[in-house]
Amino acid sequence: MTDEEIRSIVLRVLGEIAPEADLSEIKPDADLRDQLDIDSMDFLNFMIALHRELHLEIPEADYAKLFTLNKCVQYLAAASASNP
Amino acid sequence: MAEFVMPSLGADMAAGTLVAWRKRPGDAVRRGDIIAEVETDKGLIEVEVFTRGVIEKVLIEPGAQVPVGAVMAIIREEAKSGRIETATGGEDLAVKPRETLPVTTVPTGQTSSPPEVVSPLFPSRLRISPAARKLAAELGVGLISVKGTGPAGRITRQDIERAAQVERIAPATPEIATSRQDKMRQAIATAMARSKREIPHYYLSTTIDMSGALKWLTQENMKRPVEERLLYAVLLIKAVALALREIPELNAFWVEGQAVPSRAVNVGIAISLRQGGLVAPALHDTDQQSLDQLMKNFRDLVKRARAGSLRSSDLSDSTITVTNLGDQGVETVFGIIYPPQVALVGFGKVVERPWSQEGQIVSRPVITASLSADHRVSDGHRGGLFLAAMDRFLQEPSQL
Numbered sequence: 508m509t510d511e512e513i514r515s516i517v518l519r520v521l522g523e524i525a526p527e528a529d530l531s532e533i534k535p536d537a538d539l540r541d542q543l544d545i546d547s548m549d550f551l552n553f554m555i556a557l558h559r560e561l562h563l564e565i566p567e568a569d570y571a572k573l574f575t576l577n578k579c580v581q582y583l584a585a586a587s588a589s590n591p
Numbered sequence: 592m593a594e595f596v597m598p599s600l601g602a603d604m605a606a607g608t609l610v611a612w613r614k615r616p617g618d619a620v621r622r623g624d625i626i627a628e629v630e631t632d633k634g635l636i637e638v639e640v641f642t643r644g645v646i647e648k649v650l651i652e653p654g655a656q657v658p659v660g661a662v663m664a665i666i667r668e669e670a671k672s673g674r675i676e677t678a679t680g681g682e683d684l685a686v687k688p689r690e691t692l693p694v695t696t697v698p699t700g701q702t703s704s705p706p707e708v709v710s711p712l713f714p715s716r717l718r719i720s721p722a723a724r725k726l727a728a729e730l731g732v733g734l735i736s737v738k739g740t741g742p743a744g745r746i747t748r749q750d751i752e753r754a755a756q757v758e759r760i761a762p763a764t765p766e767i768a769t770s771r772q773d774k775m776r777q778a779i780a781t782a783m784a785r786s787k788r789e790i791p792h793y794y795l796s797t798t799i800d801m802s803g804a805l806k807w808l809t810q811e812n813m814k815r816p817v818e819e820r821l822l823y824a825v826l827l828i829k830a831v832a833l834a835l836r837e838i839p840e841l842n843a844f845w846v847e848g849q850a851v852p853s854r855a856v857n858v859g860i861a862i863s864l865r866q867g868g869l870v871a872p873a874l875h876d877t878d879q880q881s882l883d884q885l886m887k888n889f890r891d892l893v894k895r896a897r898a899g900s901l902r903s904s905d906l907s908d909s910t911i912t913v914t915n916l917g918d919q920g921v922e923t924v925f926g927i928i929y930p931p932q933v934a935l936v937g938f939g940k941v942v943e944r945p946w947s948q949e950g951q952i953v954s955r956p957v958i959t960a961s962l963s964a965d966h967r968v969s970d971g972h973r974g975g976l977f978l979a980a981m982d983r984f985l986q987e988p989s990q991l
Contacts, residue, residue, distance in 0.1 A: 525865065551820065565817060
């Protein structure tokens, strides 16, 4: 899966969690939680949705590695590559 | 016979609009069945019935605005004790004078078997997709006025978008608030102003060492697939519920000049809605649920609250409210009690702080827990004992 495909999935999932948000305005290196007013329940739902979409186990200890859009794509791309 | 009345879904609700009956005359109902859908400032609410019997007749037509306590239907109870019970959730509405309520009687002509043809009065359940329902809640579109263009009259997302556009282009009364968010804001304002005016609040707070609880939670979550992981908020909620068992006067309602304790511990969770405003639906029997059950029900409650699909018992049964503003970076909450409740518990964010332990200064993750309580019902001494009990429970997370 390419980085662009992963980015597209991440944005789609975020759109479901924060339907009122304008996803085109997301700053890729800024914290998603602040930009989209995501609380801990939303973030857990984000992790669950990514797990369902990409069939990847994301340990809780790694959550901080997914706090920005760019970091998220980077983490998921690496995890996908090591778990084809 | 029992009367099914418009339930009070909180101190801030004066009336609701009947959108659709989900049961018809002749239908059998039992406790917990959804009997109607009602539009309120908090969204479209599925209203449950709390008696067992057969619908004798309905008195209200869909589209009518119905005051809280007004009789909407008559239910023929199953013969058990012969006692007449009101079919309401939440507060006891039996004392409300029926003659003051503007009730339109609608002859049904059906008393024993369901009618063959569905009357226009009974469009059964509102046909709407979950996505459209969610969008309506977000845009503040009242469903009663939306005409469905989907299969069998189903309301689609496009119908909601169209209705929202019409409301934007031609607001009926531009000078007054008309959107659901505005109405919700007004309802919250009314309830909170009443609370501050009538309830002599006192406030206490304590700092709780969360290191043991968070360590336990981290180890627990490492063993769990992502769908089954717990949030630390669930530990806080359970600790509140268990502490209420020790200080039950905080788990009560103030009704007609006196405190009425609640046997059930139903912790209401303040949930902010993405389109603005908040609701505080109940986690029923919080003290009796395992952490896994609580987490499952908590997730479901947040999901339904934000999708605008709460049930009447969700909104009418809370015996205390918990608000957690830690995600927003808040350190201490000074909450306002939601009447007729008599206490509210607030939590801030978990922060690392210097902590003295056995003569050593160490760094510990701590949280500030606060209690807002009604001084007519409890004193600071009991409030302090409540916070101490909560702290004690959080030091033994595996026992929660």
